[in-house]
Amino acid sequence: MRGNRDLLDLLRDTPLARVSAPLPQPHPGFWAKLECLSAGGMKARAAVSMLTGARRRGELRPGAAVVESTSGTLGVGLAFAGQALGHPVVLVVDRELEPGMRALLQAHGARVEVVDQPHPVGGWQQARLDRVQQVRRDLPEAFWPDQYNNPDNPAGYESLGEEITRQIDHVDVLVCSVGSGGHSAGAIRAIRRRWPQVRLIGVDTVGSTIFGQPARPRIMRGLGSSIHPRNVAYGQFDEVHWIGPREAVQACRTLARQAFITGGWSTGAVALVSAWASRVHSGATVVTVFPDGPHRYLGTIFDDDYCRTRGLLDQPTATRPVEIAHPAVEVAGWTRCRIVSDPLLAVEIPA
Template sequence: MDPFTELTAGTAASAAVLHPAPPAAAPELLALLGRTPLARIAAPLPHPHPGFWAKLEALGAGGMKARAAVSMLLGARARGELLPGAPVVESTSGTLGLGLAFAGQALGHPVVLVGDAELEPSMRALLTAHGARLELVERPARTGGWQAARIERLHSVLAELPDAYWPDQYNNPDNSAGYAPMAAEIGDALDHLDVLVCSVGTGGHSAGLTGPLRRRWPNLRIIGVDSIGSTIFGQPARTRVMRGLGSSIHPRNVHYEAFDEVHWVGPDEAVDSCRRLARGCFVTGGWSTGAVALVSAWAARTRPGDVVATVFPDGPHRYLGTVFDDDYCHAHGIGVSGPPADRPVEIPHPRAVEATGWTRCRTVLDPAETVLDPAGPEEGSR
């Protein structure tokens, strides 16, 4: 049996699968990390705008999350928490998994990824092709949805692999530290920056970019972009179609004090933006990319003269069966109720009303330090 054979819930695992042999390290791969292009985006989204800059992380080896994955594993090795050749186990909806597969090959660690039944077949195939072993949960938890179910399975895998290391991407400061080189790349490419728009899932890249870029440009405005149905910024957690941003937990990597405002974006708006990007400038991606593109175009349009930049976390290929598939969108009620919102509804406080579409709030709170309404289940996160 291939030691990296995909496993599903209830499948009996052989000793070889439970204790995968470490791959030979390939440190030369680290030279491929980062240095992605910064593209000028001018496609109407949906209105004409002056344009904004987008860091194209899909063009980097291992994707955007490879930066965080390498940083977390190197940090753990330096502290003695990750022994040479020991397994790495993490929960993921796909993107970090790809980054960890890259880091595992580069540094010589087998990688076990706990995903869920919503993980696209193409991403499953890609992760296993790169040598990761998959553990898939089949049902969401009653409280906390897919994310909670993945974490529960993760703990059972850790019990089987006592020498394994769990990066805990949501609460690991090395996650954020991995984006310092990206901040330097953006700073070196631009003479000035007024607004940075960041999607928020684990909080890693927004925290990692904000500090260095604000030291260079102290008046830099930071806009966070979340998914409707996510509880990160104090909204109630609900079942979500969008994967890759948002969460049902409050990651401690999110630096709430850094954000000037937050926007919640729905699947109607994200799909519309992704498709407009694909038709209008050839550069596009998935849910997170569509969401930040929409808000970046809005910022460029409503703040004339300001230089706006964002990060496109991924490309389109993973989403051909979802974002770019008419049957999928129709089955999930996306685009069936008319054109998506072309500007945000503004609310005074995250608890003022539940966001069901593009919504803006200039009051940003840490919900872990605020009494909030109980949250329901959710699905999908990085």
């Protein structure tokens, strides 16, 4: 498989857009980095970084396959990186992945392996990771990027943070969704080199274990986790918010109707928190990252039947977060906590 390195020139300079749509209330506005306008999407930055790092260390041989688990977005990035660098890509997905996204991954030349049942403890993520190890046994020379624990993942997003520092005069608050932990860790590293006092707000989904919540079934994809990624830079966060699917759907639809720029679960979640941050931090410059666009969500977030069946429409949603004193308190909707710690290291608090 021959690479096409000219593609790598497409991975930069995505625009910053000013967003002032009411989410759900009026707010002063925030800036959104539109990674959906980058070839391969936001996670192409991480994918290229992980593959070039592995090639440099000799872990990925020329022409060898790349095998990884994905809920969709990283898969597009790896398909991009595989074409650019000359590596076939095998992606392990689960049956919950949208048919359109599965077709897109295959159209870009990836081989797609589908997991049919979630792991009893680790959910779909652990089931996909188990299948990755099975595929690796069949392809012994294949490289597994291990996006959740590979330091080349956040390193790939330093360019995103550097672009933000060139595009805007000042940043007071950066709002990032958290899944593998890559883009929040890499972007804040670059931005704080320029402005050390920038606050970092992490945005997770209810039912995710990343910040100490118990694992629960999750509708939202692209953020959150049923495992504990080691790329999450816990010490860099000033606070964390958990968003429920109803709030994310409302935010995505409001963006579509009143800002034209919209996206999926992560985009809705960070938009809601960014609007809140711009209200409560008077005069602050708030910046966030919209990881992808709306197209893969036309059958979910933007489909009335899908949303009504799951109780995501025609019900009241929160206009501000409930605050909890410790992340061990289980949440069910939009919630904020100003204590952020690694749940694998945290000491349990008394009941």
